[in-house]
Amino acid sequence: MQSRTTTDTQEHKYEKSTGSYLFVTRLLNIWTKVISSNLTLRLARLFDIRSTLVSTTQDFQITMSFGELGVCPEIVELLRDKGISAPTEVQKGCIPVILEGNDVVACAKTGSGKTAAFLIPILQSLMTELKPLYALIITPTRELAHQIGEQAAGLNLIQGEPLCNVLVITGGRSIIHQSIDLARSPHIIVSTPGRLADLLRTQIAAQEANVTDKPEWTLSRTRVVVLDEADRLLEDNFGKDLNIILKALPKRRQTLLFSATFSDAVRSSLEAAKSEACTENRRLPILWQPECMTTCQSVGAVTVETLSQYYILMRPEHKEAFLVHTVDQFLSENQLSLIMIFTNKCKWCHLIGLMMTSLGIKSTLLHSAMTQKNRISSLTLFRSSQIRVLIATDLASRGLDFPTVDIVINHNVPIxxxxxVHRVGRTARAGKAGLALTLCDLFEVKRLKAIQTFINKELKIFDVNEKKVAEIITEVSIARRDAERKLDEIRFDEKREINKAKNLMKARGLKASEKN
Incomplete structure (x- = not known):
């Protein structure tokens, strides 16, 4: 389980070539398949930079401080009190140009400090003038929205007093109460697309019906819009909700896109659109990404050097035995570390959790079938190390920050x-070492090879004491059968089907509540 760290520094640069504009252009073209052409025009305007262009290349020294980036002394002192003395590379690259008012598209590895890269400039701008509804941060999941809200609150204390009001808007709470909160004009809104779009639809319906007793609020004065985990927001089924939100925003605003990856479809479209950029008379947003990412076979698909990546090959029926052995061994050898186990279905989360419990291993769960209250409770137990094993679906794979997670185990090879990339990004964050271990059965080898091609890296075989595994196969098999019986007793599949039906009703507009 040894990991290696690198001290080699990479040159970073701002790319203001045609590729920057083409990236955005292609994103808009992809969106036209699922949303209206009006949205495309709005998004095209969204990246129309008003300020003069800055220099195309700038080198950064590893000793650069936050103060040298233009961060004010009050925030520098606050960061120092939190033990943050030096900016990360994405912060060095993005904070100065965001403070200057530029639109930015930033691609950086997981755990590189992207959230602070946009929160610090937003909070500094609010120190100059407290503007209501100044910034809107959109992110794909409830958990990530709450995490960003907590980080904003942590950076929001100037001389011990809150600088501004931060409001988190997600499903799981009354729309009426959230409308009242919005009417109080918070300075920063952090939201998932579905819930904010629902609030806007409710407001529009009230206006059309001449309802006068509804709380009034507007996004028309919003100055900064952040799309966090932009690749997922742009590629998953958020198009209709984002359309509603963008219509409510002003045309002239600063727009920031942050992502850990750029998809292959977007990358390949850059070259195809070069000729189109020559005919466009527009200012370009600033594209920032590390030099190492531009040379990778898949742009943005790089994993960090401090992450050791392994796989174990086994027969399908023995996968749970290998999982239990690995978890038990790691917990006994590392008394303070946390483990994240990823699987592809909610049912597998419950099954593995029940199985672990019967084998004496405490664990907690995180998946979309859980209530918001239970999700928050699980994250609290895990973050506080009261429970050291979190079993999750890909709901937990994006953006969530757990500083003491030292190992990520993939129960299945992701499709x-x-x-x-997002799963293993939950460890080896902020320059720390980490281990990613993928359990691969004979039917998943093709997927494993696709991953190695995507990250341009060959995973190593993990050394396992197979005799020890063989000793627990029978015990684990009994525990799994017992877990399956318990799932049948609580009618887990039936409840999932009911939830799916409810979600379908919401999507059709028959019931507008509890959307992400």
Whole structure:
């Protein structure tokens, strides 16, 4: 389980070539398949930079401080009090140009400090003038929205007093109460697309019906819009909700896109659109990404050097035995570390959790079938190390930050290679070492090879004491059968089907509540 760290520094640069504009252009073209052409025009305007262009290349020294980036002394002192003395590379690259008012598209590895890269400039701008509804941060999951809200609150204390009001808007809470909160004009809104779109639809319906007793609020004065985990927001089924949100925003605003990956479809479209850029008379957004990512076979698909990546090959019926052995061994050898186990279905989360419990291993769960209250409770137990094993679906693979997670185990090989990148990105964060271990059965080898191609890296075989595994196969098999019986007793599949039906009703507009 040894990991290696590198001290080699990479040159970073701002790319203001045609590729930057083409990236955005192609994103808009992809969106036209699922949303209206009006949205495309709005998004095209969204990246129309008003300021003069900055220099195309700038080198950064590893000793650069936050103060040298233009961060004010009050925030520098706050960061120092939190033990943050030096900016990360994405922060060095993005904070100065965001403070200057430029639109930015930033691609950086997981755990590189992207959230602070946009929160610090937003909070500094609010120190100059407290503007209501100044910034809107959109992110794909409830958990990530709450995490960003917590980080914003942590950076929001100037001389011990809150600088501004931060409001988190997600499903799981009354729309009426959230409308009232919005009417109080918070300075920063952090939201999932579905819930914010629902609030806007409710407001529009009230206006059309001449309802006068509804709380009034507007996004028309929003100055900064952030799309966090932009690749998922742009590629998954968020198009209709984002359309509603963008219509409510002003045309002139600063727009920031942050992502850990750029998809292969977007990358390949850059070259095809070069000729189109020559005919466009527009200012370009600033594209920032590390030099190492531009040379990777799949742009943005790089995993960090401090992450050791292994796989174990086994027969399908023995996978749970290998999992239990690995978890038990790691917990006994590392008294303070945390483990994340990723699997592809909610049912597998419950099954593995029940199985672990019967074998004496405490664990907690995180997946979309859980209530918001239970999700938050699980994250609290895990973050506080009260429970050291979190079993999750890909709901937990994006953006969530757990500083003491030292090992990520993939119970299944992800179908999409980019999901692997996000899963293993939960460890080896902020320059720390980490281990990613993928359990691969004979039917998943093709997927494993696709991942190695995607990240341009060959995974190593993990050394396992197979005799020890063989000793627990029978015990684990009994525990699994017992877990399956318990799932049948609580009618887990039946409840999932009911939830799916409810979600379908919401999507059709028959019931507008509890959307992400």
């Amino acid at each position: 999409r290679p980019k999901d692997y």
